Amino acid sequence: MKQYFQLALTALSMIAVILISAALTLRIALHGHELSVPNFSGMTVPEASDAALRSGLDLTIENKFYSTTVPAGRMLSQAPAAGSRVRRGWQVRVTESLGPQQVTIPDVAGEPLRQASMDIRRMSLDLGTMAHIDAPGAPDVVLAQTPPPNAGVDQPRVSLLLSSTANSASSAFVLPSFVGLSYAAANHAAAALGLRVWYIADTPPAAPVTPKPPQAVATGPGGIKLDANGQAIAISATPAAPAAPAAPVGPVTGQKPESGYRVNRGDAVRLIFGHTVSQSTNQAGN
Template identity: 30%
Template sequence: MSVKRFAVLLLKYGLLILALLVTTALSAVTTMRVVLTSQEVVVPSLVGKRVPDAGPLAARHRLQLRVEGRRHDPRMPAERVVAQEPPAGSTLKSQRSIRVWVSLGPRKITVPSVVGESARGGRLSLEQAEVPVGRVVEANDPSEEGTILMQHPAPGETETLGQEGASLLVSRGPGGRDYLMPDLIGRRAGQALDALRLAGLKVGEVRYRVYPGVPAGVVLRQEPAAGHRVSPRTALSLEISKEGP
């Protein structure tokens, strides 16, 4: 065999072997990629992490990071992951993405001053400022009934407004004691009315009706019922017997 023919054959078989090696290598790479992408990995916890730290942590678990959005959160500082999907501890195929939401920090709310306003007007002012009204407590005060005496939180910008909202202290007017409503049923109407008036209680309505077997002028019904706590601001009503036709 001539040297030239030998060189041609060597080149021909060399190229064939090289092609087989390249094909084998590509096949191995493709197979490895398929195997890696089909493997399931455990999702790490990213909540509370800063985004620059969360990305590398996800990469170490052969996962990617995708920021879905940003939102205010009263407990999580700004620029930290506040939520993730899927949750930590679940499994996910490698090279898939963990979706995260990043905190903007607590929402700053400007609380208006409502001290001195009526309870209705103050509530409206707070609601317009997107401040929910929580607990409302009444107390005796020389101020006009229904006037807001105190508020919490104080007027101004705040980040600490909780789910309970703003608390208000409202005047229920000057002085006045609370009483337990006495049992007036069966008593003479005159005695019952005198006792209520002496206690400073207001009788708002008196109704009369015929009740068989009961003489005229006897209390048949009362509102509120006996034992209920009443004050001078409570409107009372009585039903009293009258003579039949």
């Protein structure tokens, strides 16, 4: 009985050794020749072929696609991915880039804007910047285009130069700064831009000085008033002339609207000066 158990145990041990050996042999057979797939992205076709040959892999170009980021003739993608473990001789499928897609620009010169826009979008292009310039004839007609007709481009965007009549041209412009200019210079600059000028002072004007007649101290014959020297005081029959309007002096210290605002011809601009002095004051001071 004891001998029977020894034979059975020996048989089981041998079977276990055989199974373990078979498993090891199978693992070595399956994974002993595995290797890591290199990264073919960005390589040219010859470079990718040499790398695959050195690694013992079979390289196959499966597809070709347009790409705006990968130059033409270089690898765009691959399967299996880089770093994957495969057996020697495994087939690696790659996609070659054809580069950016070249688009032919249509000729839209002389067409109205609506028709030109339809022709551009019909070619799967985008309408870019549109500028206007005064030109005889109907408005919104294409005078020039960028890129030129029949040019091959990578970025499908077409900019147009359109005609514009004098009546349709906008009179709006950006208001410049008048700060620091004198009244004459600011008024001349505003008139050149077609603006009306109003001016105010940020300090009150000096009060006009009116010469006072000499005070009578005595009365002569016939009721004539005499001054301290005994001379007759002349009384004018005409009323005193009104004071001349105040003339601004000094540089412009502010303006409304401020510079940078969008205005049109004929708008009013308020200029603020440091102070104003009346002409009558100057005459009185002299």
